[in-house]
Amino acid sequence: MPKTIQEINDKIRKGQAVIVTAKEMKDIVSERGPEKAAKEVDVVTTGTFGAMCSSGAFLNFGHADPPIKMQKVWLNDVEAYTGLAAVDAYIGATELSISKGMEYGGGHVIEDLIAGKEVQVKATAYGTDCYPTKYIETAITLEDINQAIMFNPRNAYQRYNAATNTTDRTLYTYMGTLLPNMKNINYAGTGEISPLNNDPTYKTIGVGTRIFLGGTQGYVASEGTQHNPKSGFGNLAVTGNLKRMSLEYIRGAVIPKYGTSLFVGIGIPIPILNEEIAKATAVRNSGLKTGIFDYGVPRLQRPLIREVTYEELMSGEVEVKGVKVKTAPLSSQTISVKITKALKKWIEAKEFYLTEPADRLPQESVFKPMKMKSKTPPVSEVMSRPVITIGSKGNLAEVSNLLVEHSIDQVPVVDDEERLLGIITSWDITKATAEGKFDIESIMTTNVIHSKPNESLEEVSRKLEKYSINATPVIDEQGKVVGIITLTDINKVYRRMQR
Amino acid sequence: MKKYILRYPENIIAKPILADAIIKTGVMVNIIIANVEYSKAVIIISIVGGPAEEQRIIGYLKAQGVEVERIDANVIKDDGKCVDCGACFGVCPTKAITLTKERSMVLDNNECIRCGACITACPTRALRMQEA
Numbered sequence: 001m002p003k004t005i006q007e008i009n010d011k012i013r014k015g016q017a018v019i020v021t022a023k024e025m026k027d028i029v030s031e032r033g034p035e036k037a038a039k040e041v042d043v044v045t046t047g048t049f050g051a052m053c054s055s056g057a058f059l060n061f062g063h064a065d066p067p068i069k070m071q072k073v074w075l076n077d078v079e080a081y082t083g084l085a086a087v088d089a090y091i092g093a094t095e096l097s098i099s100k101g102m103e104y105g106g107g108h109v110i111e112d113l114i115a116g117k118e119v120q121v122k123a124t125a126y127g128t129d130c131y132p133t134k135y136i137e138t139a140i141t142l143e144d145i146n147q148a149i150m151f152n153p154r155n156a157y158q159r160y161n162a163a164t165n166t167t168d169r170t171l172y173t174y175m176g177t178l179l180p181n182m183k184n185i186n187y188a189g190t191g192e193i194s195p196l197n198n199d200p201t202y203k204t205i206g207v208g209t210r211i212f213l214g215g216t217q218g219y220v221a222s223e224g225t226q227h228n229p230k231s232g233f234g235n236l237a238v239t240g241n242l243k244r245m246s247l248e249y250i251r252g253a254v255i256p257k258y259g260t261s262l263f264v265g266i267g268i269p270i271p272i273l274n275e276e277i278a279k280a281t282a283v284r285n286s287g288l289k290t291g292i293f294d295y296g297v298p299r300l301q302r303p304l305i306r307e308v309t310y311e312e313l314m315s316g317e318v319e320v321k322g323v324k325v326k327t328a329p330l331s332s333q334t335i336s337v338k339i340t341k342a343l344k345k346w347i348e349a350k351e352f353y354l355t356e357p358a359d360r361l362p363q364e365s366v367f368k369p370m371k372m373k374s375k376t377p378p379v380s381e382v383m384s385r386p387v388i389t390i391g392s393k394g395n396l397a398e399v400s401n402l403l404v405e406h407s408i409d410q411v412p413v414v415d416d417e418e419r420l421l422g423i424i425t426s427w428d429i430t431k432a433t434a435e436g437k438f439d440i441e442s443i444m445t446t447n448v449i450h451s452k453p454n455e456s457l458e459e460v461s462r463k464l465e466k467y468s469i470n471a472t473p474v475i476d477e478q479g480k481v482v483g484i485i486t487l488t489d490i491n492k493v494y495r496r497m498q499r
Numbered sequence: 500m501k502k503y504i505l506r507y508p509e510n511i512i513a514k515p516i517l518a519d520a521i522i523k524t525g526v527m528v529n530i531i532i533a534n535v536e537y538s539k540a541v542i543i544i545s546i547v548g549g550p551a552e553e554q555r556i557i558g559y560l561k562a563q564g565v566e567v568e569r570i571d572a573n574v575i576k577d578d579g580k581c582v583d584c585g586a587c588f589g590v591c592p593t594k595a596i597t598l599t600k601e602r603s604m605v606l607d608n609n610e611c612i613r614c615g616a617c618i619t620a621c622p623t624r625a626l627r628m629q630e631a
Contacts, residue, residue, distance in 0.1 A: 049582070051622060103624075176586050177620045184589040251582055253622035263582055263622070316588075316598060328589025332582045333602035 029282035047339030050331030054154035069131035093262035105260025108252035172257030191310035206357025212267030215246030383483030580625035587617035
């Protein structure tokens with residue numbers, strides 16, 4: 001006999017509702033079966049706590065006298081978006097401080113506001129007849145301002161790709177620090193206790209669903225941006241009153257050498273209306289699959305290393321190609337579990353009632369890539385070739401002559417089969433002359449930053465910038481040098497595209 | 500393995516005291532960090548062996564005028580800031596950081612080599628290195 005949300009709320013009111021956490025529900029369903037579980041249990045509480053970049057808050061500062069129509073505003077040196085009415089602004093979690101860089105961002109402004117700290121406000125304006133003030137400097141606390149409404153356009157993903165790095169250099173990504181040569185795998189999400197994994201077809205979670213958000217009651221506003229239900233990557237846009245939130249469940253975050261973010265805690269109650277819904281809440285980590293992808297390839301389609309279950313990821317190590325690799329979570333299991341318990345308590349205490357969704361979340365929408373009107377050609381079409389190379393047995397004079405003769409700044413050093421051994425730049429020659437070194441092997445730089453023929457120019461540009469170099473040799477699958485790509489080559493393409 | 504901070508006063512910086520101590524006592528050490536400056540030198544070592552070996556080499560070092568202090572904590576965690584996200588666990592090159600069944604992080608300072616990788620990786624800046 002299916003239940004209604006109305007009936008469950010009546011039971012909550014009478015103190016008769018049976019509320020269990022997502023963890024507890026797994027055992028109930030395995031022991032008694034979904035039919036009995038659906039009869040006995042009324043609500044299952046789910047939770048997640050992780051760094052969610054698409055988060056922020058709308059703030060209303062109140063009017064100054066004489067008034068200002070803020071054109072730009074900075075909160076503790078972090079810019080907030082003011083393309084709204086006079087004193088409204090949106091502070092986004094990933095905006096960086098203009099004075100502290102990546103150590104402080106919008107996420108930290110939100111944290112400081114919740115902590116009750118004073119936040120410095122600087123605003124500029126062009127001045128109008130009705131808003132004459134052009135510059136304001138003041139300090140506010142959360143209490144001083146009129147509204148602080150958290151609105152996060154993309155939170156609580158159903159699942160996430162796991163990340164690793166097959167290159168020989170450390171990568172700093174939104175999935176955290178990825179050590180070279182696949183020394184670690186980072187994953188996110190809380191698996192079997194995560195809200196959308198317990199209602200994967202959005203039967204009960206919909207527009208308007210009342211939720212736990214940052215320690216207070218919030219709501220699902222709509223499906224999240226990039227909501228991708230068909231591939232199991234659904235997510236939610238959520239909103240709630242920042243003024244009632246707690247630092248236990250909202251925290252600023254630094255993702256090393258990537259940027260700032262916001263840890264957000266979300267809990268969603270699932271009303272067990274029927275057997276089917278009960279069955280869905282029985283999902284286990286062993287049944288939740290995701291992929292481990294190689295973030296060494298900075299493209300939209302990263303290579304899949306292998307499929308993996310959340311059970312394997314949460315065990316602390318996963319075997320890849322015969323090697324055990326450490327897996328680290330980026331979401332907090334401890335706080336997520338705490339959220340499921342807190343939400344359970346609220347409902348038991350009759351402080352939280354369930355809601356009928358005002359509308360269902362889209363089941364069919366797809367996540368499209370950006371429409372590109374022009375595309376940069378791959379490295380193979382831009383690189384210089386044939387490439388001038390030198391064998392490792394040469395000497396300083398020979399290299400110098402090569403550079404002068406061909407008006408080039410660097411020359412790759414190769415073995416008999418044209419495989420890359422090192423590189424010599426004009427700077428290496430200057431240094432060798434100063435140090436009195438003459439043979440190629442002692443002059444050349446080994447461990448060369450290189451590119452592949454099918455790489456994008458954006459990837460190469462990023463490498464040149466990151467390592468402060470002007471060119472990289474291009475090598476094929478066998479390690480043979482097939483070309484060289486320089487900053488000049490890349491600039492030519494960009495200039496042509498801009499025309 | 501227990502770790503110690505060795506502080507060299509200015510007058511003995513130039514002497515190869517640690518090498519001498521290893522040869523004379525036959526006790527092996529791992530040098531974790533060595534920071535030698537103009538007027539002071541600080542070396543952090545871990546001693547291979549048990550209490551007997553520790554006592555032998557420390558006694559020798561002290562006799563040469565080196566100040567020796569045991570390190571009881573390397574990385575210090577601020578529990579109020581830590582959210583148990585686990586980012587530190589993945590980047591730790593030794594077994595100094597483990598996760599409990601509930602995935603709460605635990606520090607074992609005996610295994611720590613003071614590389615600082617966890618401190619850099621921590622999103623809430625909850626970790627810091629104890630001053631040497």
